[in-house]
Amino acid sequence: MASVGVLPPIKKERLAPDHPPKTSSIGNEVMPPITQTVQLSFSKKGTHEERVRRRLKKLRQQLPLLAKVETYRIQNTFKHNLCLDILQGGYHESFSQIFNLMQLQQLVRLQAGPESVLWTKKLLHDEPEKLTVMKEWLTRAEDMELEEDFESVYQCYHELAKYFQTTCNEDKWISDTFFDLALDATAKLKDSDGRLMAEAHCNVDLHSRKIGSYLEATDHFEVFYQLTEDKPEWVGDTGDTLRTEACRQLCLIYSVTATKLGTNPHQRDQHLEYLQKAYDMANEGGGVHLEGVASYKLGLAYEKSRESEAAFKYLTVYKDACMITNDDKGLGKAYQAMAKSLQSLGKEDESIKHLEMFAEVSEQSHDDRALSEACSSLGEVFNSLGEYDQAVDNFTKAYNISRALNDDATISVARMLYGIATAHKMTSVYMRHIDCVEEKGFMGRLMEWKDARTEEIANSCIECEKVEYEADKVTDAQIRQQSRERQDTDTKEAEAEEANEDDKGSKDAEDSTESEEDASKDVEESKGATEDN
Structure with missing residues (x-):
C-alpha cells in the first residue's frame, strides 16, 4: 500500500491579504498588494496668524504691479480723479463749468450758516452719479461746439437741465444754469428759423415760473410770444401750436402778477392792466374755459373799482363760457356777480332775476352751499327794498340749508340776517301801534x-x-x-267862464261899434257947423 505524502504548510506573509486579490475595472489585471503602511501626522503647521499672513502674501502675488499714477487714483477722491480726467482730455471749458458749480454751492452753503438746512444736504462733489452725468454731456457739448454744431450743443445742455429737474428740489438752480446755457447756444445758430430759440425761451420761462421768478418768466414768455407770431406750423408735444402755448402761459403769468399787485391799493391801475392783458391772451389762444376765468377775474376787479358797466360786460362773457362748458357752479358764480353789478347800477328788478337764476342753477346742480348764498343775497336785496316778507322767507331758507350743512359760521350769519329782517318786518306795525x-x-x-x-x-x-x-x-x-x-x-x-268871456267880448264889440258911430256923427256935426259959419 502506498504511503500518502503530507503537503507542506502554506506560508503567509505578514501583510498579505486573507482574501484573493481583486481585479481592476479596466481589464482583468490584478491590483498589486499594499506593501506600505499609511502614517498619520497630527502635527500643526503654524499658528492662525501665520496662515493668514501666507494667504495675504499669495493674494499680493496675484495683483498686477501699479504705476505711481494709478496709486494716486486710488488714494484721491472721485471728484479729484474726475477733474483730472476732464483736464487730461483737453476739456477745459467743461472743467470750469463743473468746478464753478461746486464752488458756488459751497459758497451759498457757507453764507447760509451751519444752522441752515443746506448743511444737511449732500454737496455736489459727494455725488458721483451726478458728476459722471455732467462730465458725459458737458464734454460732448464742448466737442460739438468745436465743430460748430450748435444745435447738438443745445440738445446736450437741454438734456442736462431735464436731468437735474428730475433729481431733487435742491438741484433746481443747476437746471436753471443749463437752461440758460441752452438759450445762449441758440443765439449762435446760423440759418435757423428761430424755433430752437423759441423753445429755449419757453423752457427758461417754465423753470422760472416753477421757482417763483414771475417777472423774469414774463420777459422770456413775451419774447417767446413774439417769436411764434405767424408760425402756425410750429406744433408742440401736446399737439397745440407754440403760439397757443405762449398765449396760455402768458395768461397764467399775467393773472398771478395781477393777483400780487391787487394786494396793494396803490397799484390798482397796474392790477387792472395785467388782468386786461391776461384776458387778451386768453381770448387769442387760451380756449373757452381760460377765457371765461380771465373775464371773471377782470369783471370782479372792475366791480371793485366801481366800474359796474365794464364789470357786467366781462361777467357776461364768463356766463357764456360757463354755458358752453356746462359749468353749473361757474354759471351760478356768474349770475351772482352780475346781480351785484346790476344792483350797483340801480337795476334792482334785473338784479333779483339774476339772483333767482343763481338759486335755480344751484338747486339743479345740488349745490346746497351755493343755494344758501343765493337765498341770503335775495334776502338782502328784498330787505334793502323794504319787502320784508320776501326777505324773511329767503333768510329762512338760507338758515335751514345752513343747519342741514352743519356749518357753524354760515348758521350764525343766517340767524343774524333772519333776525334783522324779522325786526324790520315788525317795525312798521310796531310804530303804527305806538301811534x-x-x-x-x-x-x-x-x-x-x-x-x-x-x-x-x-x-x-x-x-x-x-x-x-x-x-x-x-x-x-x-x-x-x-x-x-x-x-x-x-x-x-x-x-261857464269861457261863456261869460264870450258874452263880454260880444258886448264890448257892440259898445265899440256904437262908440265909433257916435264919433263919426260928432265929426259930421262939427263939419256942418264950420260950413255954416
Whole structure:
C-alpha cells in the first residue's frame, strides 16, 4: 500500500491579504498588494496668524504691479480723479463749468450758516452719479461746439437741465444754469428759423415760473410770444401750436402778477392792466374755459373799482363760457356777480332775476352751499327794498340749508340776517301801534309784549294792520271820488267862464261899434257947423 505524502504548510506573509486579490475595472489585471503602511501626522503647521499672513502674501502675488499714477487714483477722491480726467482730455471749458458749480454751492452753503438746512444736504462733489452725468454731456457739448454744431450743443445742455429737474428740489438752480446755457447756444445758430430759440425761451420761462421768478418768466414768455407770431406750423408735444402755448402761459403769468399787485391799493391801475392783458391772451389762444376765468377775474376787479358797466360786460362773457362748458357752479358764480353789478347800477328788478337764476342753477346742480348764498343775497336785496316778507322767507331758507350743512359760521350769519329782517318786518306795525295811543290799555299790552315776546301783540298788530288797510282803501276811494267831482266842477266852471268871456267880448264889440258911430256923427256935426259959419 502506498504511503500518502503530507503537503507542506502554506506560508503567509505578514501583510498579505486573507482574501484573493481583486481585479481592476479596466481589464482583468490584478491590483498589486499594499506593501506600505499609511502614517498619520497630527502635527500643526503654524499658528492662525501665520496662515493668514501666507494667504495675504499669495493674494499680493496675484495683483498686477501699479504705476505711481494709478496709486494716486486710488488714494484721491472721485471728484479729484474726475477733474483730472476732464483736464487730461483737453476739456477745459467743461472743467470750469463743473468746478464753478461746486464752488458756488459751497459758497451759498457757507453764507447760509451751519444752522441752515443746506448743511444737511449732500454737496455736489459727494455725488458721483451726478458728476459722471455732467462730465458725459458737458464734454460732448464742448466737442460739438468745436465743430460748430450748435444745435447738438443745445440738445446736450437741454438734456442736462431735464436731468437735474428730475433729481431733487435742491438741484433746481443747476437746471436753471443749463437752461440758460441752452438759450445762449441758440443765439449762435446760423440759418435757423428761430424755433430752437423759441423753445429755449419757453423752457427758461417754465423753470422760472416753477421757482417763483414771475417777472423774469414774463420777459422770456413775451419774447417767446413774439417769436411764434405767424408760425402756425410750429406744433408742440401736446399737439397745440407754440403760439397757443405762449398765449396760455402768458395768461397764467399775467393773472398771478395781477393777483400780487391787487394786494396793494396803490397799484390798482397796474392790477387792472395785467388782468386786461391776461384776458387778451386768453381770448387769442387760451380756449373757452381760460377765457371765461380771465373775464371773471377782470369783471370782479372792475366791480371793485366801481366800474359796474365794464364789470357786467366781462361777467357776461364768463356766463357764456360757463354755458358752453356746462359749468353749473361757474354759471351760478356768474349770475351772482352780475346781480351785484346790476344792483350797483340801480337795476334792482334785473338784479333779483339774476339772483333767482343763481338759486335755480344751484338747486339743479345740488349745490346746497351755493343755494344758501343765493337765498341770503335775495334776502338782502328784498330787505334793502323794504319787502320784508320776501326777505324773511329767503333768510329762512338760507338758515335751514345752513343747519342741514352743519356749518357753524354760515348758521350764525343766517340767524343774524333772519333776525334783522324779522325786526324790520315788525317795525312798521310796531310804530303804527305806538301811534295808536287813543286805544285804552294798548300801551300796557305793548310793554308786556316787549317783556314776554308773546304772539298776541303780533296777531293784534296784524288785525289792526288789516283794518287800517281796509280803511286806507275806503279813504282812497273817497279821495278819488272827491277828486273826480272836483274835476267835474272845475270843468263846468271853466266852461261857464269861457261863456261869460264870450258874452263880454260880444258886448264890448257892440259898445265899440256904437262908440265909433257916435264919433263919426260928432265929426259930421262939427263939419256942418264950420260950413255954416
